[in-house]
Amino acid sequence: MAAQVGQDNLPTGLDVFSPTTQDDYDRAEDKARQLLRSILPEDTWSELEETGVIQCTGKRGKYIISPYLQTEIRNAASGRCVADACLQLSIPAPTYDRMVAEYLLIRNAEDIYWKTANIFFRGGDESGIAALFLIAFDIALFVNLLQVVTVR
C-alpha cells in the first residue's frame, strides 16, 4: 500500500516509472523477456531457456550474454574466455532489456559495443608465469633433495 501511495506522487509519464513492488518488477521482467523472445531466433531462445544464457558470435569473438552476470567474451576459435564486458542502459530497465540492447549492438555495431562497454581482460599470461615459477621452484627442490641423498 505504501508503495502505491509513493507511486501516486510521481509524474504520470512512463519514462520515469520504476517498479515499486515485486509484482511491478515481475511484470516488467516478463515484458522484457517477451520482447527478447520476439527478437531472438527460435534456437537462440531455446538455448536461453535451457542454459540461461545466449551465445552471439561477432567479428571479434563469441559473446555469452547472461541476465545476471557480465558478458563473457570468448575466443571464437579456442572458446577460451578472454574478457568480461559490462554494459548497462542509461535508464533503469529490466535485465532482459539490457540483453536486448547487447544482442542488437553486437549483431549490428560490434565496434560501438567495444567502445562503450567496460571490457575487463582476463590475465591469462600472469597465471602462465606463476606456473613457470612453481615448476622452477620444484626443480630446485628436487635438485637439493638429490644433493642431500648423494652426500649421505
Place this chain on the structure above:
Amino acid sequence: MALKALRMICAGGDKTLAEWDTETVSPHRLAEIEKEFNEKIAQGWFAADISEKRDVLIREFDPSAEILLIPRVQGGRYVTLEPSVMLGLNLS
C-alpha cells in the same frame, strides 16, 4: 491491414509510443511519429527494426517497420559476487 508500432524500452518493460496501420495512416500522423522518432535518435537513443526477427539497427524512420527504441548505453561496473552471496548465506 498491417499494424506497425514504435516502441521504447523503459523501466516498466517496453511501452508503445505509436501504432499505425500502414494502409490507412495519414501522412500527417506519420510525420508526427517520425518527429518523435527523430527526437529520440537526437537524444542518443538507437533504433532497431525488429519486424519478423530482422534485428537491424536503423537511423531513419521506416513506416513499414516495427521499431524498437533503445536508450543510450554506457559502460557498467565490474561486479564480483561474495562467496556468501553465491551460496545464498545471510551473514549479516
